[in-house]
Amino acid sequence: MAEFLANYLPAWLAYMVAGAIHVGLIINLVAVGALVFIWLERKISGRIQDRLGPTRVGGKFGWLQTLADGLKLLTKEDLVPGGADKMLFRIAPYVSFCASIAAFLAIPFAGGDYPFIVQHVNTGVFFVLAVLGLEVFGVILAGYASASKWSLFGAMREAAQVVSYEVPLGLCAVVPVMLAGSLDLVVIGDVQQGWFTNWLIFHDPATFLIFWVYFTCATASVNRAPFDLAEAESELVAGFHTEYSGLRWSFFFMAEYGSMFSVSLLASILFLGGWNGPLPITEWLGLTAANGDIAWYIGQVLGVINVIGKAVAGVCVMMWIRWTLPRLRIDQVMATCLKYCTPLAAAFFLGAVAWQWSLPGRTFFGLLESPAELQSVSEGWSDATAAATDEDEPEASEDQTVSSEPSRKVAAAKLTGAAALQIASTNLQGGK
Amino acid sequence: MGDGIYWPTFFFLLFSALACGFALAVVFSRNVVRMAFYLVMSLASTAGLFFLAGEDFVGAMQLMIYVGGTLVLLIFGVMLTSQKQFVEMKTPAGQWIVGLVTGCALVALLWMAAFETPQWQPISRAEAEAVAVQPTATPIGVALTNGRVDQLDQPDETLRGGMSSYLLPFEIVSVHLLVVLIGAAYLARAKRRSPSAAAPG
Amino acid sequence: MDSSWLPTLLALAWLTPLASFVFILFFGKHAGPHGRFAGTVATGAIVFSCVLSFVAMFGAWLPNNELPEAHHGDHAAGGDHDEHAEDGEHADEADHETFIRPAASPFLLASSGGDRGTISLVADTAEGEGDSAEHHIAPNGKPPAVYGVFYNLVTFGKLKLDISYYIDALTVTMFCVVTLIASCVHFYAIGYMHDELHEPYTDHEVTLTDGTHLVRKGRFYRFFQYLSLFCFSMLGIVIAGNLAMAFVFWELVGICSYFLIGFYIERHSASTAANKAFIVNRVGDFGMLIGMMALWSSLGTFAFGDTQNDQGEVTEPGMFSVLRTEENHYALAPTESMEVEGARVVGEGEEGESSHAGQWLLLIAGVGVFCGCVGKSAQFPLHVWLPDAMEGPTPVSALVHSATMVAAGVYLTGRVYPIFTPEALLVIAVIGCITLFVAATIAITALDIKRVLAYSTVSQLGYMMLALGIGGWSAGIFHLITHACFKGLLFMCSGSVIHAVHTNDMSYMGGLRKKMPITAYTMLVGCLAIIGAGIPTSMYGLSGYYSKDAIIEQAWSFAGANRGNPLLSILLIAPVIGAAITAFYMFRLWYMTFAGEPRDHHRYDHAHESPRVMTMPLVVLAVCAIAIGWSVPGTNLSITSLLEQAQPVGTTPGAEGVLAENLVVPAEQLSHVKAVKIPAGWAAFSAAAFGVLLATIIYLWRMLNPAEIRDSFKPLYAFLWNKWYFDELYDLIFVKPTHWISGLIAKFDRGIIDGIIHGTAATAKAAASIVSNVGDRTLVDGTVNAFANRTWDFGLMLRRLQTGSLRTYVLAIAMGTWITYMLVSFIMVARGTG
Amino acid sequence: MHHFMLANLLTEPVGVAHYMAVGAVLFVCGVLCMALKRNALxxxxxxxxxxxGANLNFIAFGSRFLRGEGQGLGLDGPxxxxxxxxxxxxxxxxxxxxxxxxYNNYDSVDIDRADQLQG
Structure with missing residues (x-):
């Protein structure tokens, strides 16, 4: 976008305008998303508990209820406890909120050669996970700075929980990375083009199973019930945000819903095909770059709808779980992570590797041929295998060093195989 | 474009100012929790510098591991120093003066060394803009397991074999980590009093 | 089993005692209570060796080496002469013509000569007894022998030191005899040394300064350890294939005898006897070394046999082949190198004509080697150690004096026989003659039962040497073998007696025949054997009869051959008189011990027959002493035929002296003719009978009182009682002057040299005390202490730097880094490099 | 010092030296922390x-943006x-x-109390 704007504006201004537009969009997304999700949660919890939920404000569905709440929170007094560490107390909500929002910087909403993304980070998965991990920081600071034992307990629980759940979460996220041969979320999303059979969740049994492990860990890492130990209202009043009120309090909530949304987005990109629908409708309709910019744009927007829809579905599932399952004890939470999720994630990771090794180039539980993008990764795998077992040097792949050709992701995907191939053959020929 | 603001430099200044400022805040803060907070900020800014230098992977790694590690530090700080008398431990003023003088001297020395070396001067703007963005995770991953993609066109044949990979250091570091984890758990484990020491009855 | 097995079998028989020795060395002390099983191990080892030796003899040697069909060294053959007297000369000649050398065997060194197989001996048997110039006996070739190298120890240029073997009939026979006697001795020793199993053992013959007897631990196992080593060493000499190896084992035998004679090391007499034996042997060995040097420097080899390659060609000829070449009809002739070397040593033959330098060198070599044999076989003048060696336990005496140590000397003389010139042989004969007479006379007066036997041994060894010296090779070796049996028997009997009465002195014995009959009668057999009892001129007799008569016959033949030199007839007279004396003192011994009335009733009452483990060997050896000289009925297998087969190369025809021109050493065959045999046989018989009769008159019938005889020949008795004053003579000649010179030197040492040294020391001490007080204590110590104190103070100062505070250290590191950088850059700027 | 490199900031790229300057500040701040904080944490x-601070240097040396293509440490830096x-x-x-x-032994995290090794 900055490049586009630079045609009409001075460079510095173009960058600033582009940045402002992006940030505005993201904040809107998170803030509006939070509003929607709070409303949604109220409605869903109401339905689950056999009641209506909010109905008064904003018509029949009460869809303005959250907005009204927001206005109420804005007007509330900003209280700081007397014994608190005032600076940290004030900063803490922003830390959480910034971390939550920053994760959206690297999340693409539509793929292709010109993906819809704020900043294309080629280690996207990693970046998102790392930044999401920062959110806990604000929680802990809040818990400490509040000078309240409820808050401190909540913060401690949060810290222990999040640090532990980072491990299986990372392990789960590595599986799609391994299959796509890239840490780039755009690449990961694009390799799942075509029918829903190409979604990585359906790639093999291990990925199918590890998706559920991922979802569990994601739920835990964003402090959603049944893992909401940090704010367990029956034990700790309200946990880390006991002493907060007004806008600061609402920042925490926006961060939480933002995080929910981002992990769900991540799940949809990593496992559920991202912006690719269950059926290749955009191709059928010809909404590709080949048919002009307008068609391409419509296709991309369809993709955005797709990915957001999947993420919302994921959020809804989280809500469903929250209102269905009772809260775990803290030791049960830790046991779930350390005794079950981590070993399961490791085992499924190994399973996925073994499956890919034995059936390269196959998808949908090995029943179908992989799409072209996945195929190239598989070629890398099989080339490496061949180089390791066979001394015959296949055709030299020097031209495949990274170049500026448009399909960079393919090149990147192939890089693993090419480099491995060349180096392996070098080593095999006596380490010249 | 042209001779306008070169944005990477702008962000470099921003992030380095943040990193240095928070680092100084760490030095001058007396509260251990605040120190930890400033430290995280400083480290995060450093991660930003890493991103600017084109090393996305290391930057993300920095965020992830340091945040995790510092988080634990923070928890310890809170737990161990929650009693008031330990929160603030004053250092004598004389030591402060000596330390600051030494620190300034050292900084001056290091800056001098850095800026006086011709090889470390900046390249021209055109040259910098010509550098292509490359993925960083894959080469590092390959280098850790298989070989060096950045050395594929190494002209010296004899050197190519030696540039095979960082697999062995990687393994050593892995084992080292495991050992450290076990050792730390052993060191920090709760000491149970032996039953014989318990009061009779 | 073909003869390629011989080296293996004999090497095994040879090494088994070594294994036993090593085992006992390491584990003997703990083998059973007080090391009891050490005896079992050692005995088992030697019995195994014995079995192997007999297997080698009957399984490997005899089937591959045909014995001569008939021969002349045997009294059975002599009997044949009588029986076939009617057939006259024809039979005799036929007898000679059928003397066939052993058949060729591909494995034998001596297999190459084609003519040797059919050599017939043509002897002038009619009147040829005295006329040596007329005999036409063809020389014999190399005896069948196996030579080879087990292991090359080291090679210094031409000098090769090998562990090699030279196996002929003599070797195999000696193996059998040595191991057989040694087996008997081992069994016997198990019984005899039983006291040593008592823990602690009280040695009643050693009195400590506080009046008590020595109490020590039993050394049963150690005794058998030495015995095993002894057997190993002796067998090593026998199997040795070169002179150097023989010398090594020669010395090993010496050291073993030292250990065994000094077994009761706490007894003064035993330790001095051991020292004496060792030192006297060294004297002889010195001569032997000279002989070896002479041989090696001139011949360049020590090997007895020829080294062959795979094709059977001789690559390196041995000592014997070099000296007695086939072209020379196996006559002894010095080589050219020997002439050259001899000229260098003797200093003769510069002109080149009529040079006898080689002969002189050969004489030196022969006499030198014989010197070693003199020492080992206790010949005059080195015989003095042997009677003292009686201090060792009796089984040791039996072993040393019968089959091993003293036999080694005779064996070696016999082994290197081909290198002896007639002059050297004359030396041997004279030495032997003196020895046999001197020792026999001393034995008359001895009262110690073992000493009598010891002098008898010396005397008999003199007989052997005499026989070898006068050309009776098979007679001498034959006597060695028969003597081994009956002397072993006699010693063991005496040991049995001593075991019973706990004394060596015959004047405390008497009448023991009733108490210990087995000992008495086996000893009687031994006595009869040693005096050569037999029916004269017949083929019936005990073993000694054959061997001793053969010696006397040869002496007779020798005297006849050298009629021109009447002095040499002493070599005939002395053995005949010696035979009479032998008979006298042997029966004196027997009568004093076993016959008559007991002289000491206390000892007599306690006397008892020895246990079976001691008497069984006696019986076995008694059987041997009777029958060892017989040939196996129905075959021609006998010791003599074996020895005939091993007759050294070129020695059958006799020889004439070169340096002493009228010296003739007659062929041995010539002594078997009737003209020599009959008078010699009768002379020997009558001498022996006279001796026995005299002993019987004096000691059995008591017709003459020994004390009266003693008084009437008092000077002679004293002379004999003091052993011809040999020890005193040596004391006067060697010991006294040595002491006198040593005393002088000691005085010089104490008076002058010590004075100088003490003076120097005192001066140095005075100077040192000055240096010590002034220089050392004040200056040096002061400086050092000052340094130490400053270091200490500096350390205290530095101590303050170590605050133990982490933060200070960090600060110091930072400052240090900065200062270092500054210093370095300052220096670089100052140098103009920065 | 050849030329002060803050002169044309904002229009020219930064070099390794700038990164090293920041690294130096971080490093010295760390050293000062170690030297001046009594709290073990x-x-x-x-x-x-x-x-x-050290890491920053590594990254700077390895980066292609700071020293141009093929000039730096390459992959060794990251x-x-x-x-x-x-x-x-x-x-x-x-x-x-x-x-x-x-803390278990001293009920404190003041490292000045860990001075048993003093001379």
């Missing part, structure tokens, strides 16, 4: 800062930085264990 934070990060984590674990033990 403060010392640990100082160590983290020191390591981070790899070293990674190893440093990992080892720093390990070091933090052990150091925290030590601090915990220290």
């Amino acid at each position: 403060g010392v640990l934070m100082g160590i983290e800062l020191v390591l981070n 790899l070293m930085a990674l190893f440093v990060i990992v080892l720093a984590a390990a070091e933090a674990a052990v150091a925290l264990a030590i601090v915990l033990n220290f």
Whole structure:
């Protein structure tokens, strides 16, 4: 976008305008998303508990209820406890909120050669996970700075929980990375083009199973019930945000819903095909770059709808779980992570590797041929295998060093195989 | 474009100012929790510098591991120093003066060394803009397991074999980590009093 | 089993005692209570060796080496002469013509000569007894022998030191005899040394300064350890294939005898006897070394046999082949190198004509080697150690004096026989003659039962040497073998007696025949054997009869051959008189011990027959002493035929002296003719009978009182009682002057040299005390202490730097880094490099 | 000093030297933390800062943006930085264990009380 704007504006201004537009969009997304999700949660919890939920404000569905709440929170007094560490107390909500929002910087909403993304980070998965991990920081600071034992307990629980759940979460996220041969979320999303059979969740049994492990860990890492130990209202009043009120309090909530949304987005990109629908409708309709910019744009927007829809579905599932399952004890939470999720994630990771090794180039539980993008990764795998077992040097792949050709992701995907191939053959020929 | 603001430099200044400022805040803060907070900020800014230098992977790694590690530090700080008398431990003023003088001297020395070396001067703007963005995770991953993609066109044949990979250091570091984890758990484990020491009855 | 097995079998028989020795060395002390099983191990080892030796003899040697069909060294053959007297000369000649050398065997060194197989001996048997110039006996070739190298120890240029073997009939026979006697001795020793199993053992013959007897631990196992080593060493000499190896084992035998004679090391007499034996042997060995040097420097080899390659060609000829070449009809002739070397040593033959330098060198070599044999076989003048060696336990005496140590000397003389010139042989004969007479006379007066036997041994060894010296090779070796049996028997009997009465002195014995009959009668057999009892001129007799008569016959033949030199007839007279004396003192011994009335009733009452483990060997050896000289009925297998087969190369025809021109050493065959045999046989018989009769008159019938005889020949008795004053003579000649010179030197040492040294020391001490007080204590110590104190103070100062505070250290590191950088850059700027 | 490189900032790229300057500040701040903080945790934070300063240098040397294509350390820079990060984590674990033990023994995290090794 900055490049586009630079045609009409001075460079510095173009960058600033582009940045402002992006940030505005993201904040809107998170803030509006939070509003929607709070409303949604109220409605869903109401339905689950056999009641209506909010109905008064904003018509029949009460869809303005959250907005009204927001206005109420804005007007509330900003209280700081007397014994608190005032600076940290004030900063803490922003830390959480910034971390939550920053994760959206690297999340693409539509793929292709010109993906819809704020900043294309080629280690996207990693970046998102790392930044999401920062959110806990604000929680802990809040818990400490509040000078309240409820808050401190909540913060401690949060810290222990999040640090532990980072491990299986990372392990789960590595599986799609391994299959796509890239840490780039755009690449990961694009390799799942075509029918829903190409979604990585359906790639093999291990990925199918590890998706559920991922979802569990994601739920835990964003402090959603049944893992909401940090704010367990029956034990700790309200946990880390006991002493907060007004806008600061609402920042925490926006961060939480933002995080929910981002992990769900991540799940949809990593496992559920991202912006690719269950059926290749955009191709059928010809909404590709080949048919002009307008068609391409419509296709991309369809993709955005797709990915957001999947993420919302994921959020809804989280809500469903929250209102269905009772809260775990803290030791049960830790046991779930350390005794079950981590070993399961490791085992499924190994399973996925073994499956890919034995059936390269196959998808949908090995029943179908992989799409072209996945195929190239598989070629890398099989080339490496061949180089390791066979001394015959296949055709030299020097031209495949990274170049500026448009399909960079393919090149990147192939890089693993090419480099491995060349180096392996070098080593095999006596380490010249 | 042209001779306008070169944005990477702008962000470099921003992030380095943040990193240095928070680092100084760490030095001058007396509260251990605040120190930890400033430290995280400083480290995060450093991660930003890493991103600017084109090393996305290391930057993300920095965020992830340091945040995790510092988080634990923070928890310890809170737990161990929650009693008031330990929160603030004053250092004598004389030591402060000596330390600051030494620190300034050292900084001056290091800056001098850095800026006086011709090889470390900046390249021209055109040259910098010509550098292509490359993925960083894959080469590092390959280098850790298989070989060096950045050395594929190494002209010296004899050197190519030696540039095979960082697999062995990687393994050593892995084992080292495991050992450290076990050792730390052993060191920090709760000491149970032996039953014989318990009061009779 | 073909003869390629011989080296293996004999090497095994040879090494088994070594294994036993090593085992006992390491584990003997703990083998059973007080090391009891050490005896079992050692005995088992030697019995195994014995079995192997007999297997080698009957399984490997005899089937591959045909014995001569008939021969002349045997009294059975002599009997044949009588029986076939009617057939006259024809039979005799036929007898000679059928003397066939052993058949060729591909494995034998001596297999190459084609003519040797059919050599017939043509002897002038009619009147040829005295006329040596007329005999036409063809020389014999190399005896069948196996030579080879087990292991090359080291090679210094031409000098090769090998562990090699030279196996002929003599070797195999000696193996059998040595191991057989040694087996008997081992069994016997198990019984005899039983006291040593008592823990602690009280040695009643050693009195400590506080009046008590020595109490020590039993050394049963150690005794058998030495015995095993002894057997190993002796067998090593026998199997040795070169002179150097023989010398090594020669010395090993010496050291073993030292250990065994000094077994009761706490007894003064035993330790001095051991020292004496060792030192006297060294004297002889010195001569032997000279002989070896002479041989090696001139011949360049020590090997007895020829080294062959795979094709059977001789690559390196041995000592014997070099000296007695086939072209020379196996006559002894010095080589050219020997002439050259001899000229260098003797200093003769510069002109080149009529040079006898080689002969002189050969004489030196022969006499030198014989010197070693003199020492080992206790010949005059080195015989003095042997009677003292009686201090060792009796089984040791039996072993040393019968089959091993003293036999080694005779064996070696016999082994290197081909290198002896007639002059050297004359030396041997004279030495032997003196020895046999001197020792026999001393034995008359001895009262110690073992000493009598010891002098008898010396005397008999003199007989052997005499026989070898006068050309009776098979007679001498034959006597060695028969003597081994009956002397072993006699010693063991005496040991049995001593075991019973706990004394060596015959004047405390008497009448023991009733108490210990087995000992008495086996000893009687031994006595009869040693005096050569037999029916004269017949083929019936005990073993000694054959061997001793053969010696006397040869002496007779020798005297006849050298009629021109009447002095040499002493070599005939002395053995005949010696035979009479032998008979006298042997029966004196027997009568004093076993016959008559007991002289000491206390000892007599306690006397008892020895246990079976001691008497069984006696019986076995008694059987041997009777029958060892017989040939196996129905075959021609006998010791003599074996020895005939091993007759050294070129020695059958006799020889004439070169340096002493009228010296003739007659062929041995010539002594078997009737003209020599009959008078010699009768002379020997009558001498022996006279001796026995005299002993019987004096000691059995008591017709003459020994004390009266003693008084009437008092000077002679004293002379004999003091052993011809040999020890005193040596004391006067060697010991006294040595002491006198040593005393002088000691005085010089104490008076002058010590004075100088003490003076120097005192001066140095005075100077040192000055240096010590002034220089050392004040200056040096002061400086050092000052340094130490400053270091200490500096350390205290530095101590303050170590605050133990982490933060200070960090600060110091930072400052240090900065200062270092500054210093370095300052220096670089100052140098103009920065 | 050839020319002061802050002169044309904002229009020209930065070089390795600038990164090293920042790294130097971080490093010295870490050293000062170690030297001046009596709280053991403060010392640990100082160590983290020191390591981070070093890491910054590694990254700078390895970066293609700062020294041009094929000029820097290449992959060695980020790899070293990674190893440093990992080892720093390990070091933090052990150091925290030590601090915990220290706290158990002294009821304090004041490292000035750990001076038994003084001379």
